[in-house]
Structures are given as C-alpha cells and as structure tokens.
Amino acid sequence: MSTTALAPARQAAPRQTLSSQVTATFWDTIDVAVRNLRTLLRTPQALIFATIQPMIFVLLFRYAFGGAIRVPGVPYVDYLMPGVFAQSVAFGALGTAVGLSADLRSGLLVRFRTLPMARVAVLAGRTLADLARNLLVVAVMTAIGFAVGFRSPGGAGGLLAALGLVVVFAYAMSWACTALGLRISDPEAAQAAGVPIVFLLVFTSAAFVPTASMPGWLQAFGTHQPVDALVTAERALILGGPAAHDVLVSLAWSGGILLVFALLAARSYARMGR
Amino acid sequence: MRGSAIEVTRLRKSFGQVKALNGLSFDVPAGSVFGLLGPNGSGKTTTVSILSTALRPDGGGATVLGLDVVADAARVRQVIGFAGQYAAVDANLTGRENLTLIGRLSRVGRRAARVRADELLAGFGLSTAADRLARTYSGGMRRRLDVAAALLHRPPVLFLDEPTTGLDPESRAALWESVRDLARSGTTVLLTTQYLDEADALADQIVVIESGQVAETGTPAELKARFGTVVFQFGYADAADAESAARVLAAAGYRPERDGTGLRVTSDSGSGTVTTVLRTLDGRVPDPVSVSVREPTLDDVFRILTSQGGEAA
Numbered sequence: 325m326s327t328t329a330l331a332p333a334r335q336a337a338p339r340q341t342l343s344s345q346v347t348a349t350f351w352d353t354i355d356v357a358v359r360n361l362r363t364l365l366r367t368p369q370a371l372i373f374a375t376i377q378p379m380i381f382v383l384l385f386r387y388a389f390g391g392a393i394r395v396p397g398v399p400y401v402d403y404l405m406p407g408v409f410a411q412s413v414a415f416g417a418l419g420t421a422v423g424l425s426a427d428l429r430s431g432l433l434v435r436f437r438t439l440p441m442a443r444v445a446v447l448a449g450r451t452l453a454d455l456a457r458n459l460l461v462v463a464v465m466t467a468i469g470f471a472v473g474f475r476s477p478g479g480a481g482g483l484l485a486a487l488g489l490v491v492v493f494a495y496a497m498s499w500a501c502t503a504l505g506l507r508i509s510d511p512e513a514a515q516a517a518g519v520p521i522v523f524l525l526v527f528t529s530a531a532f533v534p535t536a537s538m539p540g541w542l543q544a545f546g547t548h549q550p551v552d553a554l555v556t557a558e559r560a561l562i563l564g565g566p567a568a569h570d571v572l573v574s575l576a577w578s579g580g581i582l583l584v585f586a587l588l589a590a591r592s593y594a595r596m597g598r
Numbered sequence: 599m600r601g602s603a604i605e606v607t608r609l610r611k612s613f614g615q616v617k618a619l620n621g622l623s624f625d626v627p628a629g630s631v632f633g634l635l636g637p638n639g640s641g642k643t644t645t646v647s648i649l650s651t652a653l654r655p656d657g658g659g660a661t662v663l664g665l666d667v668v669a670d671a672a673r674v675r676q677v678i679g680f681a682g683q684y685a686a687v688d689a690n691l692t693g694r695e696n697l698t699l700i701g702r703l704s705r706v707g708r709r710a711a712r713v714r715a716d717e718l719l720a721g722f723g724l725s726t727a728a729d730r731l732a733r734t735y736s737g738g739m740r741r742r743l744d745v746a747a748a749l750l751h752r753p754p755v756l757f758l759d760e761p762t763t764g765l766d767p768e769s770r771a772a773l774w775e776s777v778r779d780l781a782r783s784g785t786t787v788l789l790t791t792q793y794l795d796e797a798d799a800l801a802d803q804i805v806v807i808e809s810g811q812v813a814e815t816g817t818p819a820e821l822k823a824r825f826g827t828v829v830f831q832f833g834y835a836d837a838a839d840a841e842s843a844a845r846v847l848a849a850a851g852y853r854p855e856r857d858g859t860g861l862r863v864t865s866d867s868g869s870g871t872v873t874t875v876l877r878t879l880d881g882r883v884p885d886p887v888s889v890s891v892r893e894p895t896l897d898d899v900f901r902i903l904t905s906q907g908g909e910a911a
Binding site (some may be wrong): 339348351355356359362363367430431432434435436437438439440441445575597598 | 682683688
C-alpha cells in the first residue's frame with residue numbers, strides 16, 4: 325500500500341467562522357439527504373409499499389365500500405381523496421423511524437457522531453429526503469385520484485393549497501418519527517411502535533367516513549387530532565368554501581408537532597452516549 | 599511529534615448498575631500501535647467510544663493530541679478516525695459512494711473526497727469492487743471499507759474496535775498489514791482486540807484491562823517475560839492421572855492448571871526447571887503420554903491474569 329494514501333495530516337484545522345459553519349452545515353445536510361434518497365431508490369420495496377397501500381385504499385373505497393357510504397352533497401371520490409393523501413403520508417412517515425433505527429443498529433449513527441460534521445445534519449438530511457419522498461408520493465396519489473374520477477371542485481388553486489398542507493403535515497410527521505426512531509434501535513420494533521398510533525389517528529378521523537356516525541366519546545377524540553384537522557382543511561380547500569379557519573387549525577397542529585418533536589429528536593441525538 | 603498522543607486519566611463510565619470503566623488510566627505514545635486487550639465486557643468498546651467522542655464519560659478525563667474529548671469534542675473529531683466493532687457502512691451505497699460520503703462529512707472537500715476515495719479503495723484492495731453496492735461485499739471487504747472510511751481525512755490518531763473479529767485468516771492478515779503501514783507512516787493506532795496473537799503481532803505497547811481497570815501493562819515481550827519463561831504442557835492418559843500430577847506439582851510449589859487430561863505449568867525460573875519439573879513428577883505419577891515445552895504466549899498471560907485475579911507470577 326502506498327504511504328501517501330495513509331500519511332496522516334499533522335494537526336487539527338483552525339476553528340471555523342460562523343458563516344463557514346452555516347455553509348458547511350448546509351452541505352452536510354444535502355449530503356445526508358442525497359445518501360438517504362439513494363438508499364430509498366435502491367430499496368424500491370419501501371417506496372412501492374408506500375404507494376401501493378394507499379392505492380389499494382383508493383380502489384377499495386372508490387369501488388368496494390364507496391357505494392355504501394353516503395356523504396351529502398359531495399361525490400364520494402372527492403370526499404375520499406383528501407383522506408387518502410393524509411393517510412399515505414402518515415403511514416409513509418413510519419419509514420423515517422424504520423430507517424433511522426436501522427442506522428442506529430448498524431452503527432452508522434455512531435460513525436456519524438465521530439465525524440467532524442454538523443450533528444444536526446444527520447436529522448435535517450433525513451427529514452429533507454423524506455420531504456422529497458413525500459412530494460413524490462403525493463404526486464402519484466393525485467394522479468391516481470384523477471384516474472378514478474377525482475376532480476377538485478375548489479379548482480387547481482384549492483387542490484395545490486391542500487397538497488401544500490399535506491406536505492407540511494408530512495414534514496412534521498417525519499420529525500415525530502425521527503424522534504421515535506432515535507429511541508428504538510430495532511427497525512421492526514420501531515415499526516410496531518408507530519403503526520398503532522398512526523392507525524388510530526387515521527381511522528378515527530374523517531379520512532374515509534364522516535365522524536358524525538361515531539359514538540360521542542370516539543368522535544371527541546377523532547375530531548380533535550392532527551389527521552382530522554388536516555383532512556378537514558384539505559376538504560375545505562378542495563371542495564371550495566370558507567377554509568381559513570380549518571387551514572389555520574391544521575397548520576397549528578403541524579407546527580406544534582414539528583416544534584415539539586424536532587426538539588425531542590435533537591435532544592435524543594445530542595444525548596446519545598450519555 | 600513526541601510524547602503522548604492519548605492520555606486517559608481515571609476514566610469512569612457506568613451503564614445503569616454496571617460499571618463499565620472504573621478508574622481506567624493509560625498513556626499512548628505518539629506514533630505507536632497500542633493494544634487494548636481484554637475479554638468481552640471488560641470495557642474496551644466503552645473506552646474507544648469515549649476517546650472517539652461517541653460516548654461521554656461519567657468521570658475522569660481523556661485527551662487526544664492534547665484536546666479534551668468532552669470540552670473540545672468538535673476538534674477531537676477532526677484528528678481522529680474511528681472504525682467501530684460493527685462495519686458501519688451503508689449497505690445500499692457502493693464502496694466508492696460510502697467513502698466519498700464520509701469524506702465530505704469529514705470536511706475534506708468534494709474533489710479531495712473523490713481523490714481520497716480512489717486512493718483508499720486501491721490501498722485496501724477494493725478497486726475492482728468500488729462500484730458494487732456494499733451489501734454484496736464479503737465480511738472482510740466490508741471491514742476493510744469500514745477502516746478505509748476512518749482514514750478519509752488522514753487522521754493522525756486512529757481507533758479500531760476489534761477490527762478483525764469475525765474475519766477469515768486471509769482478510770485478517772491483510773488488515774494487519776494495513777495497520778502496520780499506517781504505523782509506519784506515523785499514525786497513532788489504538789486497537790482493541792480479544793485476540794492475543796493480534797496484540798502480539800501489532801502492538802508496541804499493551805494494556806490488559808479487566809472490569810474497567812488496568813490489569814497489566816507493558817510491551818508484548820515484557821508481559822511474556824513477567825508471566826514466566828517456560829510453559830509445560832502435559833497430556834495424560836486419563837483425567838485421574840492428570841489430577842494426581844497436578845496435586846504433586848502443587849505440593850512442590852508450582853501452579854498447575856488442569857484441563858481434562860491436559861496439564862499446564864508456567865514456570866518463571868529459567869531452563870533449569872525443565873529437569874526440576876520432570877524430576878518432581880518422575881515415579882510419583884504415571885508418565886504423561888505427551889510433553890511439550892514452549893515460550894509463553896500472551897494467551898498464557900491473559901489466562902493467568904483473568905483466572906487468578908492478577909496475583910500470579
């Protein structure tokens with residue numbers, strides 16, 4: 325082996341200035357995000373499952389159950405799609421928890437902790453990659469929706485605004501799942517821990533059926549949680565009509581989730597190894 | 599650069615009720631290969647994790663090139679390379695992608711990361727596999743990639759945690775050669791191992807740790823000299839014969855260790871004892887079916903230290 329490949333540098337680099345630190349943090353985040361996207365593209369199963377499951381729901385509810393569900397004044401497919409958007413990103417976020425806990429188990433996170441990189445980039449890069457994945461998933465689901473007869477009575481503007489809310493919610497959820505994944509070093513356990521929570525949130529909300537038929541105690545829970553807030557706001561935008569209040573409620577949920585879980589995740593990462 | 603590259607002072611770390619490190623202290627001379635030797639659970643991994651800033655100590659301190667591993671952790675990360683116990687490479691990236699990613703995150707610059715990756719792939723015999731996904735690599739290849747990843751930014755101090763655990767003999771020999779090359783080029787290498795031949799072959803200086811404390815320290819030659827100059831290995835026809843021979847030797851002041859029909863005696867008083875030991879046994883017990891006399895290995899040192907609580911020799 326050539327000695328030039330091995331000869332060590334002699335000393336530590338000088339301390340960095342703030343602006344060079346910000347630039348370096350930005351590039352670290354991009355590098356980590358690119359790594360995660362590559363990993364995602366090379367394990368296409370994950371991406372396929374992330375889109376197939378909601379696709380099956382679209383077909384089931386559009387053609388199998390939809391005929392039996394009456395939603396006054398709205399074609400069921402227009403009622404359904406906002407629910408499907410929310411469901412696909414909520415379940416998709418679990419991939420974040422699974423991926424991070426796999427990195428935790430493989431020792432890759434320990435390696436990252438010993439590199440002179442920005443620590444926040446490990447988490448920021450991961451959630452940035454998830455953002456890109458969610459944009460793709462939402463685009464695919466929209467196309468499928470159109471294929472089965474979904475139209476947006478609220479117009480293109482309403483639809484885009486609704487999809488924007490979905491992506492904001494998805495970003496917040498990926499931080500929640502980051503916080504979860506950092507605490508569980510077993511990918512299967514991370515998945516098992518996340519699924520019931522997401523299941524509960526999605527299926528007690530108005531994602532697929534109106535909550536009016538639920539018993540009062542369930543309705544109380546179902547209508548006061550982030551997935552329901554998102555679906556309600558999406559519908560207001562997509563079906564047309566006054567939407568400002570619902571949009572604010574959904575943004576408040578997403579903002580709150582983002583803030584709480586980004587702090588929790590950053591704290592878990594910083595405290596790993598204590 | 600002379601003096602110590604790494605200084606560890608009364609380091610303590612507990613995980614719940616378990617005391618992993620209990621006042622560990624040692625110095626690693628700059629430019630040397632330093633072996634941290636101990637059984638599973640002795641605190642080796644905890645030590646390198648603290649030195650490479652992945653873990654925080656509960657008490658005591660450590661410096662790397664004079665930088666405190668807690669207070670100056672960010673600067674320590676610039677001067678160290680770390681390859682942990684599990685080959686921490688991304689299975690879904692190619693060998694080259696793994697190295698360029700770590701290179702960029704090690705802040706060597708994008709172009710330099712590419713150049714370095716090529717150099718290291720060649721240096722570790724991975725050039726032909728460079729563009730294959732790491733999940734298709736053998737265990738030995740992954741391990742080499744992992745060590746290469748620790749060298750992207752030419753760290754003057756390198757930590758290797760059990761670098762050859764689970765490797766086949768050929769991969770092991772190749773990795774040893776890489777470590778020797780690194781040492782020749784001036785890198786300070788701290789490696790942990792449970793293999794005594796590995797420490798013997800690579801390390802200039804060895805610390806044997808047990809229960810998070812230093813049990814013994816010295817060069818491989820010093821340790822072997824301290825723990826006897828001759829090792830007898832007797833084989834008996836049955837365990838009863840071995841047991842009676844053990845009793846005779848113990849009565850004569852030796853420390854025999856019986857293992858089934860085998861009997862081992864380590865002696866520290868020179869070649870004269872070959873005849874003395876044999877004379878002690880002669881006529882009192884049936885003759886052994888086999889006898890061998892050899893120099894002690896680090897295995898003997900280790901066995902004596904861990905089985906007798908360090909009071910031997």
